[in-house]
Amino acid sequence: MPEVFSLSQSPITSHSFNADRSQLAVSLNSNDAQILTRQGNEWVPEVTLSEHDKLITSIDWAPSSNRIVTCSQDRNAYVWQEQPDPETGRLVWKPTLVLLRINRAATYVKWSPREDKFAVASGARAIAICSFDPENNWWVSKLLKKPIRSTVLSVDWHPNNVLLAAGSADMKARVFSAYIKEVDERPSPTVWGSKLPFNTICGEYASPAGGWVHTVGFSPSGDVLAFASHDSSINIVYPGGPAIYNIRMPTLPLVSLTWTAEDTIVAAGHDCRPLVFSGSEAGWQEAGTLDDATSKSAESRSAFGGNSSVGRLKAGAFATFRDADSRGQSGISGQTSASGDTKLHTIHQNTITNVRPYEYSGAGVVSKVSTSGVDGNLVIWDVNAVSALTSRLGAAHLR
């Protein structure tokens, strides 16, 4: 049974847990990031990190070095570290400036596996690879620019700490080398290539029906790449084959994905529920969803659009407006049809914007994932509780 936490009425732009999952960094669609601490079944706000002067777009909390990186539309990123305050001696979160050198919003940030680098995607057709410069006590960046033609929407690190995958609004997913001489040891050859100076392009893959690429992810081994794009499809790339598996979905596009094992991906997006994909080098298919709307617990949820054959929004929303028009009933007072029917079948009530691994049960095997979205909810799902997609979920059709 998924754990549901309603964090706010406003959208959650990004969320990231600390190493032992007792604390959570979130941005609630504002210029500030908040650190929440878990107390029983509640998340209590503890610290506010305010330094950005525009909307925070992404947060990542490095588990072992316990550093938080935030990036924002103000073209800046900050690395936050817990340090003793010189006067009181209490631990406080102190920001360090990052010299990003980008002239458009930063869109996405991610720590490298060894936590000595991070990558900041941006609207400036560039990805800033940042490493620490101890002499000046700040983070410096090197820009990956070519051949990116548009805003970069997401990045993901290969486990070797050198390769970086990026999904971009120019309809392409790419694999780059983000090798920094001062930080990295010479990487051993992978399926993506052997000689890897900075900005080597190890792969470039277009989305089949021309959707901008929302999300990218390396498999736990790093040998496989998955990306989902706005043409409602998810693609799994085996560079050695070379084979690309494309799954076209009858539902709305996915915007975030995470690998939970070498043969499983959990992805979610505008359809408001996490989908599970499974497969191997021989082929991939949709395996079901984590949001079991047919289970008993779901019966208490309203049956919005349950009898609708086309879109799940059709029946409920249509009835709401028809009642408002012909009978002068507003959605709030209309007891019979409108009020109950404006609730979605799914647990998340709006687009899911983030899917992250929450609990590991072995090397590279994720047993629980967390999702957050525009509805202000944070949900923790058991990855193994996969149920088949059903027509009760409205728009979903299996073939």
Add this chain to the structure above:
Amino acid sequence: MDTAFRKINIDIYDEDVLQDSELYEADPRDPAEVLEDAKQRAGMVRSLLAKNDIPAALTVVLENAPYGPNVDDAKARILVVDIMTLQTLLTILNTTKSADIPGVIKSLSLDTQDTLMKYLYKGMAMPGWGDVSGSVLLGWHEKLTEVAGVGCIVRTMTDRRIV
């Protein structure tokens, strides 16, 4: 207030501007070849329609359908092909009995379903033209959405390879 500056195309001063042509691969075929092809297909469709084989007729017209921008000198020719393909398709759509539509759609491949959706929208964008009948197109649209889902509509909107 002077608002003329709003109409200045600032992109021409940006040498690094993203061109439409960089976002998708252009139709590799020669326009003349495409035109010849379209004529042949129209003939094939007519004979298939005579045999009442709607799924095969639809597949013929939708597979490898011409797409892309109407570039320069080839523009007029491409336009002829586009119109011809649409005309052929409308003939098929209009002659199919509404009870047969779901079966026909289910027999199409995923690619063909996506292309069919593109043509339905193209037809709806040209009300009153030729044989375009709103109710027929909407009927097909409803049935197609039931089979291929809203994902099919999303792909129609995102795909730059417009028909």
